[in-house]
Amino acid sequence: MRKTFRVAGIATAGVLAGGALWGTGVATAGTTTEASASRTVEAKSGDEPHNIGQLVGEIDAYYGVTRDDDGVYRASPDSDYAHDVADVLARAKRDIERKAATSTGAKGDRPAIVLDIDDTVLLSIDYEKRTNFTYDNTTWNEYVEQADRPAVFGVPELIDFAEDRGVEVFFLTGLGEERRDAAVENLTRVGVGTELDAGHAFFKNKANPPSYLRDCATPEAWNCTTVQYKAGTRKHIESTGYDIIGSFGDQRSDLEGGYADKTYKLPNPTYFVE
Known part of the structure; x- marks a missing residue:
């Protein structure tokens, strides 16, 4: 789940x-x-x-939830939520600017950022409202497959900002590998123009887990906690020559475990992931 x-x-x-x-x-x-x-x-x-x-x-x-004529629940760009997100992203941009300017570009010092997807890049308040703030695996997968979630306010612009300064952008999500095509389509729809191949967008592959997670995952059994999965993947990214200067997520478990110079917690009062 x-x-x-x-x-x-x-x-x-x-x-x-x-x-x-x-x-x-x-x-x-x-x-x-x-x-x-x-x-x-x-x-x-x-x-x-x-x-x-x-x-x-x-x-x-x-x-600032409203419901439009199509019955879709939407957040307001003038809401407290949007302002809180903007505060986090403003700090992140200052840090990215400074770190990118001092990076040598040598292997191990190539700057990168890593972003969770759900409620970090793509906002799911419509799902939360429609399901009365409960979670069901079937309805959630159907919702993701629609590939029409809006962006979290300002995050596509942050991604462009980072890329323009030579910062590599990676995505690291708890969504299953089978949701990859829909998520990539949705990211593209909201204006994410960075690389979204398997080397830049990491999805949870329980059927064929990567070797760098072998301590907690095999094809027979996935035993990785969220922290193990995400920290282990960040460690792998850094092993390929990158310095993760910023890790972004809406859950503490997105950010714990190390392998990032700084972490940026986006607000989310609707659910908690261990």
Whole structure:
């Protein structure tokens, strides 16, 4: 699975919870109110979790979610999400400019950046909204195969910026090898013009894992964690003569494990991948 933990069914859960709470008498983790008496009894339980219906609203507001005439959920370029992404990319551009200017271009010092794809280059908020923030392998694969996700704001421009300064661009995704054609088509559609061959775009190949992952993956069994898979692939990229000056991802697990001078975490409050 792409997403090992997420906010599960939050909109539906909010409706069900609301139905239970809006009756005569209210019971929550923090208080109990009886309709027959004007008194409130404080519960002695732990802290009440964040209200699930409010959380949905906060996520919608953060992305500036709207639904167009075709029923597609879209994020706003004026949203807090877009501004937070822009802040990360602005710092990255300054770092890329400086590192590219001082690179010798010799083997081992050829500058490169590595980017995750899902919610780092291609935005999937429409899938999250359509599936009520739950994950299903079948519907996710169907969604990816449509190859029509929009770009994360500003990321194609960052890629052009890096390439114009002689920085090699690589992609490293948890998507399966069988999703390669659709993902490459989608990247091309949003304006990614860099090399997207197998030497520049790395997909999870469980049927025929590369030899550099042999410590955790064989054709018989894939046992790599996300960190092992991604750090191991970055190590492989650097072994071919590159210095990864920046690694980009929306998950901590995209970035941990080393083999990058700097890491850049893009915001994503909708799911968590270990």
